[in-house]
Structure formats: structure tokens, C-alpha cells
Amino acid sequence: METLWRVVLLLVVLDFTLAQNNPTYVKKGWTLTLDLRPPLADRITSILWKLNGFPMAELVETPAVSLDYYYRFEGRSTLDITTGRLEINSMTTTDSGRYTVEVNNKVHSTCYDVKVIEGVPKPMVVVKPLACGPESDQCKLTCVVENPEAEPVRYSWKGDDGDWTESGKDLIISKRNDSSVKNFTCRVQNPVSLRDSEPQENLLFEEKPEPQNNPLLEGNPAAPRLWVLVLGSVVRSLAILALLVAVVYVVWLNRETVSKLRCLCRSRKGEEDAASYVNDDYQNQL
CATH class of the missing domain: 2.60.40.10 (Immunoglobulins)
Structure with missing residues (x-):
């Protein structure tokens, strides 16, 4: 029997330590819900919730059900007589503390370390x-x-x-x-x-100069104008080349006429040279 009580006491101390290390935070004005952990398998005939050792909600079946709420918890608390769940509305900072419970006249392992805090303001x-x-x-x-x-x-x-x-x-x-x-x-x-x-x-911010982009890249405002200039140069070059090809082609088509003209020119030049020779010889005889 003594060993059993030591085990129970150890569990209570362990649960209290866990509750202290893992507090339950509730926002001011919100509702706090406290459940039996673990749930009780037996039928509940009496239950007493305490805050920092002081009674706050109690249910007793003798044989009629008597349900009482104490102090500031009256009017804003609800105790479920079947599950033992306790709900407290409109939580305030004064509701912070250690919540424990006794079920069927025995200390239950449930323990809550509740801290009621306000929401953070805008920083x-x-x-x-x-x-x-x-x-x-x-x-x-x-x-x-x-x-x-x-x-x-x-x-x-x-x-x-x-x-x-x-x-x-x-x-x-x-x-x-x-x-x-x-x-x-x-x-x-x-x-x-x-x-x-x-x-x-950031008062230390420094504007970085934007890198110079290739004007040929898409999206640069100067690209369209540059492409027009390049295209114009190419078109002019092609036009000159086409003109030269046309001239060569025309000359090739009229190659016989050109040849005759060259021969005629040579014949006339020969006659002029011969006449000049005769004239010079005649003058020498005189």
C-alpha cells in the first residue's frame, strides 16, 4: 500500500513538473477549456476543480446533482457532469495559475499551468x-x-x-x-x-548602377532603331551588288556587238595611222 501511494505521489509531482514546463497560454478575453487527462472510465459522481488550491467549480451527486461555481467564476463557467470538462469564458490575467481536479473524491492526475496573456501590439x-x-x-x-x-x-x-x-x-x-x-x-x-x-x-542603402545591356537584346528601347540601321545597310549593299550583276549580265548578252565595235575602232585607228604615214612621207619628198 505504501508503495502504491509513493507511485501516485511521483505521478502527481511529475505531472506538476510537466505542467510547469509546458504552460497553457490563453489570450485575454478568450475561453479556456480544461479536460480530464486521461479521461475517466468510471461514472463521475463528484468532481471539484481548483485554481491554486481554491475551489472554483464543484459537482456532487447526493443523490440529486448539486453544481456550484465559486467567486468570480460564477456566471462565466460551464462544467460538463458527464465528461468533467470545464470551460471558462472571458479569461483575465487574474485567472492565471495552476488548475487541478479531484474526481470521485480522489486527486486526478490532470494539471494545467495556465497563463493568460494579451495579444502583441503592432511593433x-x-x-x-x-x-x-x-x-x-x-x-x-x-x-x-x-x-x-x-x-x-x-x-x-x-x-x-x-x-x-x-x-x-x-x-x-x-x-x-x-x-x-x-x-x-x-x-x-x-x-x-x-x-x-x-x-x-535602410539608411545604409546604396543604389547600384544598372548594368549596360547589349542594345541587340530584346526589350532594349534602342534595339529597334539599331535593327533599322543594320537592315538599311544590308539592303543598300544588296542593291549595289544586284546592279553590278545586271551590268555584267547585259555586257555578256551583247558580247558580239561589243566585239564588233572593238574591231571597228581598231580598223579606223589603222587607217588613220596609214594616212598619217603617207602624209609624212610626202612631205619628206618635197
Whole structure:
């Protein structure tokens, strides 16, 4: 019997430790649902839910069913007499704590460590130092959230349309590594909500000169004009070549006429040479 009680006590301690390490987060104003873990196989004749050791909801069958809600939980709680499930509406931060339950006059292993937190507000990116500018080598960006009741929170950053990277609330940027990024955005999230800041302009951003594209590439505004010039030169060259071919072809077709003309020219030149010779000889005789 003593060994059995030790085992039960060990299970209770273990469950309490797991509950402390794995809290159940609830957003302020939402509904909290508490189930028996594991579900009870026997019929429930009595059940008592407690918060930090204080009774909050109780059901007793003696023999009529008596159902009572205590303190601030009256009017916003519902206890299922069949399953033992307890629902609490409009949760507030004062409802945070350790929830335990007794079923059929025995301590049940169910234990919830509940933390009621608020949703995170929209964060804001603050640039430090104030003198941060294009001449700076590096700057610090801080993701600011002004609501301690939203804890615990996690921070993530991204540049332009890149992927989110989880880090701390501060981000160090440098001209060497981040000058090509135009904007930075921070994200804050807790177990019940998530919000992004407005993009913050990168004061270290440097506009990179666009590479000169080949004007022959498609999409370049100068390409059509260049193609017109090239095409015009080709057309002119072809026209000149065609004219030369036509001249050669015409000469070839009239090659006999050209040959006769050449012979006639040679005959006339011979006659003129002969007449000149006779004239010179006659003058010499005189």
C-alpha cells in the first residue's frame, strides 16, 4: 500500500513538473477549456476543480446533482457532469495559475499551468544611433513592443521580400553586408498572436548602377532603331551588288556587238595611222 501511494505521489509531482514546463497560454478575453487527462472510465459522481488550491467549480451527486461555481467564476463557467470538462469564458490575467481536479473524491492526475496573456501590439522599428546615415559603417535596429502583459515574445527580421529569420529584438546592419537592402521589417509573436511592423527604410542603402545591356537584346528601347540601321545597310549593299550583276549580265548578252565595235575602232585607228604615214612621207619628198 505504501508503495502504491509513493507511485501516485511521483505521478502527481511529475505531472506538476510537466505542467510547469509546458504552460497553457490563453489570450485575454478568450475561453479556456480544461479536460480530464486521461479521461475517466468510471461514472463521475463528484468532481471539484481548483485554481491554486481554491475551489472554483464543484459537482456532487447526493443523490440529486448539486453544481456550484465559486467567486468570480460564477456566471462565466460551464462544467460538463458527464465528461468533467470545464470551460471558462472571458479569461483575465487574474485567472492565471495552476488548475487541478479531484474526481470521485480522489486527486486526478490532470494539471494545467495556465497563463493568460494579451495579444502583441503592432511593433515599431527604432534606428540607433540617431546620427545613423549613409556615411555610417553600421547601425542598430530595435523592434519595440510596449506591452509587458504580452510576454513571452519572440522576434524575427527580414530584409525586403526575403525570408523571416528569428533573432533578438536588436538587429545590427552594416554597409558592407546590407547596403543592397532597401527596407527592414520586424515581427513580434507570442503563443496567442503575431504582428508585423511597417517596413523601415535602410539608411545604409546604396543604389547600384544598372548594368549596360547589349542594345541587340530584346526589350532594349534602342534595339529597334539599331535593327533599322543594320537592315538599311544590308539592303543598300544588296542593291549595289544586284546592279553590278545586271551590268555584267547585259555586257555578256551583247558580247558580239561589243566585239564588233572593238574591231571597228581598231580598223579606223589603222587607217588613220596609214594616212598619217603617207602624209609624212610626202612631205619628206618635197
